[in-house]
Amino acid sequence: MSVVVLDGSTVRSFVADEAAFSRSVDARFAALDTNGDGVLSRAELRRALESFRLLDGGGFGSTEPPPVPSEVAALYDSVFEQFDADHSGAVDHAEFRDEMRRIMLAVADGLGSQPLQVAVDDQGGSFLLEAAEHEEAMIAARVRKESKKEADGK
Template sequence: MSVVILDGSTVRAFVADEAAFARSVDTRFAALDANGDGVLSRAELRRALESFRLLDGDGFGSAEPAPLPAEVAALYDAVFEQFDADHSGAVDRAEFRDEMRRIMLAVAEGLGSQPLQVAVDDEGGSFLLEAAQHEAKAIAAKVDAERKAAAADADAAAAAK
């Protein structure tokens, strides 16, 4: 686990960087596509959702029992339907990317503008971790550019004397 500090603008900037976001989503898609056929089946997406262990019951201090298997199946089916925009029975890369964009922008909205410390999984990847790393690289590049500009200004001033 890692702890990052981010807010909604961190996530929005990551999503807005089409190339970086596409690389991240495509990497995750390839990892989920267990049989390598270029689409996610209902079973492949369900395995990914099950790995989050959000529906185990008694988790995170909850006194609630685990949901019934039929309730879990209905929830996973509903999530699959959200991803399968064309109702083809499989989720292609574009559908996955579009839905992940929508989810990440909703997360950004939920985070708001106040910086928060967030624990993220640094094994297997995390979109929030990648968003924080994206922001850190952008800040480092800006600082480096400002440092170079200041050095160039100092050199120009010295040369003018």
């Protein structure tokens, strides 16, 4: 687990950098496409969603009951339908990229302009971690450029 500081502009900048965002989406898509057929099946996307463990109940010591399996299945189906824009029964690379862009921009809107510390998974990859690393690289490049200008000007 890593902690990064970011705000909405960090995420928007990452999404706006087509090359950086595409590399990230391409890597994530390839990792999810376990059978290598170039599309994500309902089962492949569901495995990815299950790995987030968002629906495991209230957590340790919680009195909340675990979710009802039929409700969980309906939720996963709904998410799949959101990704499968053309309703072909599979999520192609373009659909995945477009939906991830939409999700990341919604996250940016939710973050707003106040910097926040966010815990991110640094083992399996994280779009938020990549956004923070992208911002760090952009700042470092500006600092190098300014330092070079100063050195050349003196």
